[in-house]
Amino acid sequence: MNPCPKKRVSLLVGSPKRKNSASATLGLYLCNQLDSQKFDYQEIHLRSALSDKQNINVSYWLNDILKSDVLIFSSPLYVDCLPSYVFQVFEKIYQERKKTRDPKEIQFLAIINSGFPESSQSQTALDICQHFAGESGMLWLGGLLLGAGFIVGGRDIRKMGWLFKNIKKSLDLSAAAINHGKVIPVEAFHIMGKPFLSKKLFCWIGNIGFKQMAKRNGTVRQLYDRPYEKEQMI
Numbered sequence: 001m002n003p004c005p006k007k008r009v010s011l012l013v014g015s016p017k018r019k020n021s022a023s024a025t026l027g028l029y030l031c032n033q034l035d036s037q038k039f040d041y042q043e044i045h046l047r048s049a050l051s052d053k054q055n056i057n058v059s060y061w062l063n064d065i066l067k068s069d070v071l072i073f074s075s076p077l078y079v080d081c082l083p084s085y086v087f088q089v090f091e092k093i094y095q096e097r098k099k100t101r102d103p104k105e106i107q108f109l110a111i112i113n114s115g116f117p118e119s120s121q122s123q124t125a126l127d128i129c130q131h132f133a134g135e136s137g138m139l140w141l142g143g144l145l146l147g148a149g150f151i152v153g154g155r156d157i158r159k160m161g162w163l164f165k166n167i168k169k170s171l172d173l174s175a176a177a178i179n180h181g182k183v184i185p186v187e188a189f190h191i192m193g194k195p196f197l198s199k200k201l202f203c204w205i206g207n208i209g210f211k212q213m214a215k216r217n218g219t220v221r222q223l224y225d226r227p228y229e230k231e232q233m234i
């Protein structure tokens with residue numbers, strides 16, 4: 001007896017980073033929680049896929065996306081929206097599916113993480129994803145929003161204990177839903193959206209990060225400069 005063919009999942013990473021991307025970390029954790037007897041997944045780094053000039057037309061990566069059963073899009077928030085090349089990919093997917101008379105059934109899920117601690121900053125980006133999925137005739141599974149995502153970076157979610165417990169729980173709930181062919185439960189959305197750091201701790205960690213960055217760029221002495229102060233006083 002032939003076993004049921006596995007479903008194809010494509011993880012579309014929207015971050016331009018090749019290393020230590022929170023988007024890739026969140027997406028990969030989710031993919032790894034999927035039932036491996038039912039799903040096979042592959043990761044597609046959208047920035048790299050688009051920058052390869054030979055692949056700019058309908059190419060292997062676009063075909064891979066179009067042949068998928070589930071698309072998991074995981075991206076950072078950039079200037080209150082999504083990175084520009086993500087829209088190029090969305091447009092290509094939309095156009096290809098519109099050309100096809102009977103496009104394949106595809107489920108679409110989005111995870112957006114931002115730098116600011118309030119996950120609601122990414123709501124507009126998530127709405128754009130939902131609109132894109134609907135217009136492209138895909139089934140919207142739901143979305144997850146995470147604030148202060150830079151703290152996740154390339155860390156191992158399984159090993160971060162209490163700090164990442166809500167992130168882990170939300171992704172586990174989402175994976176269970178996908179495994180059973182269901183939409184992401186509202187609970188998963190709420191749990192992921194809970195700030196995992198107090199404002200005080202967020203500022204403390206943020207300040208350390210800024211100081212380290214200044215050190216790397218040789219600008220520690222300029223950190224407290226107020227170059228326009230004199231001009232304003234005149």
Ligand SMILES: Cc1cc2nc3c(=O)[nH]c(=O)nc-3n(C[C@H](O)[C@H](O)[C@H](O)COP(=O)(O)O)c2cc1C
Pocket residue numbers: 015016017020021022023024075076077078079080081113114115116117121148149150151153
């Ligand atoms: C160019 C740029 C623009 C950004 N714009 C925002 C923003 O508007 N709001 C926000 O909360 N975070 C913003 N961020 C922070 C990222 O969303 C955040 O660091 C995220 O965790 C990065 O995810 P990644 O590691 O997958 O790239 C921005 C970062 C960069 C580099």
